[in-house]
Amino acid sequence: MTLRILNLRIEREIDVVASRQRARQIAALCGFNAQDQARIATAVSELARNVYSYAGSGRVEFAVEGVTAPQLLVIRIEDKGPGIAHLDVVLAGRYQSRTGMGMGIIGARRLMDQFDIQTATDGGAGTGTGTGTVVTLKKLLPYEAPLMTAASVGEMSAQFAVLSPDVSVSEVQQQNRELLATLAELKTRQDELMQLTRELEDTNRGVVALYAELDEKADHLRRADEMKTRFLSNMTHEFRTPLSSIRALTRLLLERVDGELSPEQEKQVRFILKGAESLTELVDDLLDLAKIEAGKIDVRAAPFEVNDMFSALRGMLRPLLVSTTVDLIFDEPEGPVTMMTDEAKLSQILRNFISNALKFTETGHVRVSATLLPKGDAVRFDVEDTGLGIAPEHQQLIFEEFSQVENRLQHRVKGTGLGLPLCSKLAALLGGSVTLKSTPGVGSTFSAVIPVLHDDMPEPQIFQPDMAEGGGTPVLVVEDDRSTQLLYRSYLRKTSYRVIAVRSVWEAEQAWTVEQPAAVILDLYLNGGDSWHWLAKIKDDERRKGVPVIIASEVADRQKAFSLGADAYLGKPVGRDELLAQLNALCHQVRPS
Structure with missing residues (x-):
């Protein structure tokens, strides 16, 4: 419209x-x-x-x-x-x-x-x-x-x-005001940067000594936890493979790839899929904990706006509000706040806080806010609810693995007791911390203080194509759900196409530098990435705008997708024949680069 x-x-x-x-x-x-x-x-x-x-x-x-x-x-x-x-x-x-x-x-x-x-x-x-x-x-x-x-x-x-007749004069005055405001903002940021540099220089020698002491203590803790970490890592890897197979096979059955199912068979297969997804969530949490404790998890720091992350969270969490009367409110920070840290891990922390708040809040609201701290070096994220609250003697317990507090809502909300411990460890991995303020019968406020700039920037990882996929016309699949990726692989197996699967816009950019795709299959709402702006970006790029983009999403906004340059729009769940028909039609239109 x-x-x-x-x-x-x-x-x-x-x-x-x-x-x-x-x-x-x-x-x-x-x-x-x-x-x-x-x-x-x-x-x-x-x-x-x-x-x-x-x-x-x-x-x-x-x-x-x-x-x-x-x-x-x-x-x-x-x-x-x-x-x-x-x-x-x-x-x-x-x-x-x-x-x-x-x-x-x-x-x-x-x-x-x-x-x-x-x-x-x-x-x-x-x-x-x-x-x-x-x-x-x-x-x-x-x-x-x-x-x-x-x-x-x-x-x-x-x-x-x-x-007015003096519109030219007033417009020049407005432009002068904009220029002065920009110069003042640049001067303020320069002063803040110089102040931060001086503080870092003053504390550098003390930090070096502190690191030496922390390394000694960390080495002792690593030896004490080595057996537990190795057990968790090995077992979760062993569980993940069969669970992925179960989820993939149930998806194939539900898609009727090998024939029709009776209503009772479909009901049973959906029970199997739901159980496998619950176990996969538990396994993923265990593996994340094991990786953090082993020091094998990477922080992919990249610049992003807090407002954009809140917008993505609002869209991802909308399905949780269908069966509740609780209001989910996002208070945007005053002015733009840009952070240079791992957006996906920060988003994971906030999603866990918000989903817990929604589980244990029967009426009222859940409010999410972000506040830039006075020094400007960190942002405090608060998730405040009007739920049951947590007694003081239990507030430390909930941050221990597999620990849960008994309450009257426990029978209808399920959990593993790993979400909050994982949030605490992820916050620590990003250089921040997690705190809790709660009053029984009034509500709780979970807070995460995260540095604006992550101080351990990893080297960009070079995308390596999966040679097991064999030859064929490359199709870049940007989809953060593993089971959906597997579904696309199944659809395109034994065809003239080859899947290049990535889970984020950042990974898609890396993959594109390694191999030019003939087409792109793009999910609109990714975990930790803005697909709308990325679609606009590639369609405004002279080198890439000729590559057809097929939107595959549960969000029905065809006009905006086509206006931004999408070549086709498929609603989820995507059918095999429908997808192949679009690929066959569009790939023949691609001009050689």
Whole structure:
């Protein structure tokens, strides 16, 4: 669904300034922050100035696409001028205009999530018969932005400020304010960095001595726990293989790959699958604990926004709210908070806290918040509930492995007693800690304090293709569920395709550097990755946009997926014939790189 916001004619030079002002107003009303408002306004004004300078007149159209968050702000700038000659040279950044600049188009392209330009010239004949130029800009609205509807768009139109005769002066003043604010922010960050550097230098010698003492104690603890860790690691590996086989076989049976099932057989197979999934969850927790204790688990630190992680958590945890009346509330931090740590492990900690809170809260709410600590070197994540609460004598017990506190809800909620101990160890692995405040009958607050910057950055792992898959046309499968990956492997076995399976956007980028896929099968909501922005990224990349992307997801938002460049959309569970038909149709369209 497309909601049109505003059409603006460009006929005079003042209209260029007006387009910038309108772009900023619309971006603000759509929920963009101040930086994104400036980016959008700058991109629109650059392209509007091109229309006025080279075509004489044109128009700017603002619209919103999509029915679910995040929606798309779509801006279309078009003219009926002579078109753009040598467009490839312009997009490559090698063109210089008569004004000496020539950077407006590529500058606007860098400021937006997606950029498309269509132009037709008169072939250099100077006849003015070109059909003009159409530039389409797209930017995803923030996840926390309110959903735009026809009614809200109508209200938005009433909030546009009337353009005054001194609009040029006011717009220059606004740009000056934005520049001053940016310079002040840069100065503040520089001062904070210098202060942090001085503190690190002052404490470095003490830290070296402390590490030596900790190494000695850690060596003693490793020897004491060696047998237990080895047992857990070996046993969980032995359990994982048959469990994976059971889950894969039940998936194949439920997909009717080898024939139909009777209703009773399907019911029994689903019981088997549910039991195998529960055991797999227990085995995964045990293996994670064993790996942490053995020091064999890797921290994959990468930059991410806390707001983006909250949005992903909100989507992943939505199914847990179906059978409860408890409200799950996310309080976004004030201003953007960027962290450089392992987002997947931090997300695992918060998911465990939230799922526990939902289990033991009958009425009220579960509130999730993030607060940047005063020094700016760590973020405290709080999960506060209005549930049963935990008595003081039991608050330490729940962080011990296989320990659970008896309560009146225990009969209907199951658990292994490994979730909270694992959270504690994961937080420690990230350089942080976990705490608990609770009052029986009032509620509990679980907190995790995690450093903003992880101090043990691992070397990037080089993706190694699975040679056991044999030859064939490579298909990149971006799917975080192991059983679904196995299902795709089964579907494409004995076909002309070969599966390259990864579990995150980060791994997909690594795999792409090793081998160019002929097609991509992408799940929209991954554990610890934003598929929407990655889809927009690859479709805006000149080297990769020709690779067809098939969306395979339980989320029904076809229009937004196609608007961002998806070539096909399949709802889960995906059928074998349907998937092969799409691959056969799309892979024949791929242009050689």
